[in-house]
Amino acid sequence: MVVDHKQYDLFGKTLLEILVLKPPFNVTFPVADNACFHYMLENEMHYKIDEKELGIPVKESVLLNCRTVGNTMSSTNETANNKVVIVHFHPGILKKIYDREMPTLLQKPKNEISNKTSERINNDFLIQKYIEGLLFYFKNPTLVNEDILILKLKEIIILLSQTNHAEAIQMILSQLFSPTIYSFKQIIEANLFTAVSIEELADYCNLSLSSFKREFAKIYNDTPASYIKTKRLEKSTDLLLLSNKGISDIAFECGFNDLSNFTKSFRDKYNTTPSKYRLNQIDK
Structure with a gap:
């Protein structure tokens, strides 16, 4: 059950969201041509992605490619609401804001033969600070404009490229531009x-x-x-x-x-x- 929902759009598509959900719930993701980054602000979330199951605790995150059917997120812990920040990666928007050259994280990796569609990202200090910045803009919507949204999208791509999970993240995000099932x-x-x-x-x-x-x-x-x-x-x-x-x-x-x-x-x-x-x- 959705208790609260706020979002910012960029070029007509959802870019940033904050979702507050009251457990118990089981939400199925719609199939989409984008990827999304989920950061847990409150309570642990359980994900089922293809045949894999992931528990994502507070201050950790997961990156998902949403092209597959049947992915779900759920929680049965009724002691507190679940609160998650979501950043969406749309291939059309990424091409538009990187009109000259895509950053390495969005380019084909050396090993591109993979169907990998998810990666859990452990507690990362810089990403925590990034999320704090997003929360500031959600509390101050009058400060938000197109330039700020583009800046925040580019910032998370830079931060993800500096994590220990960069190689796996590249596998997932590069599939947005050349989707192939091996x-x-x-x-x-x-x-x-x-x-x-x-x-x-x-x-x-x-x-x-x-x-x-x-x-x-x-x-x-x-x-x-x-x-x-x-x-x-x-x-x-x-x-x-x-x-x-x-x-x-x-x-x-x-x-x-x-x-x-x-x-x-x-x-x-x-x-x-x-x-x-x-x-x-x-x-x-």
């Missing part, structure tokens, strides 16, 4: 040799970890960890024989986080070290 196998194959965890791969597929593992086993008849390690080691043997790259460079190129992990995995599979493997093959 298959499960496309996402796996594109990320085989990048240093991403199984949890991150599940996130790229918009699946919970358990659902991701079930889907992986169904398609590859193997566990994600086993299949990915095997593929990375197979690639490393090719590089050891066909290139002059150093062992460390090969390890990182094949997606291993460090040399010791690569060496141990290689020895477990081939019963020798990468260096000896290269020498033995050359001597044959």
Whole structure:
């Protein structure tokens, strides 16, 4: 139940909102061609996004791409109302205010093969101060004009680009300009040799970890960890024989986080070290 709602529009579209909701409630998001940033001012909010579930506590936030069906936010904690600040990212508005060149956060990332549509953003001091600034303008509506709204939109994009979540945020926001749905196998194959965890791969597929593992086993008849390690080691043997790259460079190129992990995995599979493997093959 909506207790209070205030908003500011820019170029005919909703840009900023404050929502106060009385629990219990379960709100389904309409499908839209924009992304939105939700910051929790009061009470914890529960989100269900595709097959993932997120609890967002006070002073934390979540970024959502609203193109998918069935996303919801809810709360059953009746001790207090939920209060959330929302910033909307419309592709048309972003193109208009960045008429020369889009900032990096809105450009295609190096790894663009992902269906990721959400990212939880932990407590961040600068974002807290940004929200305080927005609250000032909600309390003083006579000070708000088009230039201020454009400035606040650009400011949050700069702040998001400076968080530890910038890479994931870029994946989400860049989809506003070139929306593509990738298959499960496309996402796996594109990320085989990048240093991403199984949890991150599940996130790229918009699946919970358990659902991701079930889907992986169904398609590859193997566990994600086993299949990915095997593929990375197979690639490393090719590089050891066909290139002059150093062992460390090969390890990182094949997606291993460090040399010791690569060496141990290689020895477990081939019963020798990468260096000896290269020498033995050359001597044959």
